[in-house]
Every structure is written in structure tokens, then in C-alpha cells.
Amino acid sequence: MRTSQKDFNDAVSQVKLLKEDPGNEVKLKLYALYKQATEGPCNVPKPGMLDFINKTKWDAWNALGSLSKEAARQKYVDLVSSLSTSSKSPSPETPAADRKPPEGNSLVVTSEDGITTIRLNRPTKKNALTTQMYHDIIAALQAASKDESTITVLTGSGDYYCSGNDLTNFTHLSAGGLEEMARSGEVLLRDFVDCLIDFPKPLVAVVNGPAVGISVTILGLFDVVYATDRATFHTPFSHLGQSPEGCSSYTFPKIMGSSKAAEMLLFGKKLTAQEACARGLVTEVFPDGTFQKEVWARLKAYSKLPPNALRISKQIIRKQEKEKLHAVNAEESSVLRERWLSDECMNAIASFLSRKAKL
């Protein structure tokens, strides 16, 4: 059956009414099909390397080749129709466990039994860290350092611990352009890591699933790291045209030796939880089935220890390193600022956003 211009116009209007964000990949497909349906094959010059949002869009449109306007209209209508069906609200009978938790509250902070828990809560994005989340974690750590709790925990919701920096952070350009984005990124990164370096109470990572990028590098600044046996530890900086951060250029060689650290930080070797434990990055690994029960029981017992003694002991253990860690953090952040402006980095991010590469 042929798609009429009216079907197409209706589908264009329907997209604006979708209840759920269909995600970047689908939005890119819709964009490309729309352009093909309305203007025909891609007929504009390829945007420059640094203009990676428009370059990604151009790539998607250009990839449709000589597809006819009629066929593109049909594909657009079919795609919108599949989205409209899948984004209908769940019926009242849908069991709660089958529903995705809301995306609204990306960080959930709770305090109970002497433990303040900071939970990354963007499970549908594998808990990738938005710029807002870095700010919120800083605020949560500052509050936790002064609250009644004895121990502070960082963990994730859903099947991932954290997929690292949200790569769409790079697409939110302000009036100052790329340079300004890189400058503010450097300041945010430095503040975030400084806050971890200075955190005065026992800081525990409860790694409930795979961990990527900055969520791995900062583990050297935690006092204890518990991981499920499902967790993996991956720092794909070279693949992304980036460089190590979170003080890992200093803490990783110290923790695991320089050659093992290089395998992770230069070549992006992904470690299993057992390997990370053998290298000293993880304190203890638990079977996934009993992970939450065992870890929280242990933390509850530790939280009954005298809080002042814990603070003072942590201070003695970390004191010698603080100055060095702040210097390392400043240097890593400054090097990254340069990296973010490089073609290698731009290309890697554009490639992720257009879904050509997965790590």
C-alpha cells in the first residue's frame, strides 16, 4: 500500500507527541528519513570534523543513498507507527517489576543505619554521568561529609554500576563553543575528583555491575571496593582519543604495578571482577545472587564502629598522599581539556553517537 503525503504529515506530527524519548539512534534515523523523504538524496556539503553533531546527522542522511522519496516516506511512517505502539502507557495490569523506573531522578541519596548511600539512577542509560550528576554527586558528598552517617557508599541502579561519562555531554555546546565546553569540563572534572580526594569518612564503592571510564578510575580514591562477580572494569581512553583521569595515572600503577596499569589505561584491557581483585583494585568479590545481602550486612556492621576513630584513621592513612593527588588531578584534568578538542576524541564520540562503535 502506498503511503500518502497525509500519512507522512500525520507521522511527522505524531513524533512531536511521543510520550517517551525514543533515544538518539532512533531520532537520527527519523531525521535521515525525513530529509530523504522531503529533499531526496543528501545534497549538502559534509560538515567539518569538529561540527560532530551535524556531521553525524549528515552521515545518517547520506547513508540512505539513492532511496526514493516515496520509500523514505514509507519507512518514516512505519518507524513512527512502531514507536507510537511501544510508547503507549503500560496498562494497569502490568506488573511493577516489568516497568522501567522513571529517568527523572538521576541521583538518589538516602541515609539509614549509619550509611549514606549515593545511588546513580539512570538504569536505561547504564548510569552514564551527565554534567548535572557530577554537580549533584559533589553536593551529596559535601552533605555526607557533615551528616550523622559513619560510612558513605556509591552504587548504581539496574544491571550496570556506571558506563562512565555521558558522551552526550559533549553535544551541549554553549555560546562559547568547543573551547568553552572543554574549559568548563576541566573545572568540573577537577572539582569532582578533588571532592573524592578530600572526603573525610570511609568511602565504599558497591559495584553492582559493569563499570566503565571515570567510574573505574576513581576507585583508587575509595577506601573499600566491593564487587559482584558480574562486574567488569574497563577504561577505554585510547579508543576514545582521551587520557586517564580520577588520579588513575598515579593510583593504578601504585595499586597494581606499572605494566598491569598500562594494560588497562593505555590499551583498555577490560578486567573481570576476579582479575580486578587480584590486581588490588577491588577489595572483595561476591556471587551476584547474594551480593546485595552480604555487602549490606557487612556495611551495617562496620557502620556501628566509632565514627571519630574511623575519620581519624582515614586521615592518617591518606594524609601523606593528598597533596600529590591534588597535583595529579590538576594535571590530568588539564591534559584532558586538550584531548577533548582533538580530532581523535571528536571522531570517537561522533562514532558512538552514530552507533558505529560499541566498546
Ligand SMILES: CCCCCCCCCCC/C=C/C(=O)SCCNC(=O)CCNC(=O)[C@H](O)C(C)(C)COP(=O)(O)OP(=O)(O)OC[C@H]1O[C@@H](n2cnc3c(N)ncnc32)[C@H](O)[C@@H]1OP(=O)(O)O
Ligand atoms: C567536555 C564536556 C565534558 C563534561 C563533563 C566532564 C566531566 C568529566 C569527564 C571525565 C572523562 C571521563 C571519561 C570516561 O568516562 S570515558 C568512558 C565513556 N563511556 C563509554 O565510552 C561507554 C559508552 N557506552 C557503551 O559502550 C555501551 O553503551 C555499553 C558497553 C556501556 C553498554 O552496551 P549495551 O549494548 O549493553 O547497552 P546500550 O549501548 O544499548 O546502552 C543503553 C543506552 O545507554 C546509553 N549509554 C550507555 N553508555 C552511555 C554513555 N557513556 N554516554 C551516553 N549514553 C550512554 C546508550 O546510548 C543507550 O541509549 P539509547 O537506548 O538511547 O540508544
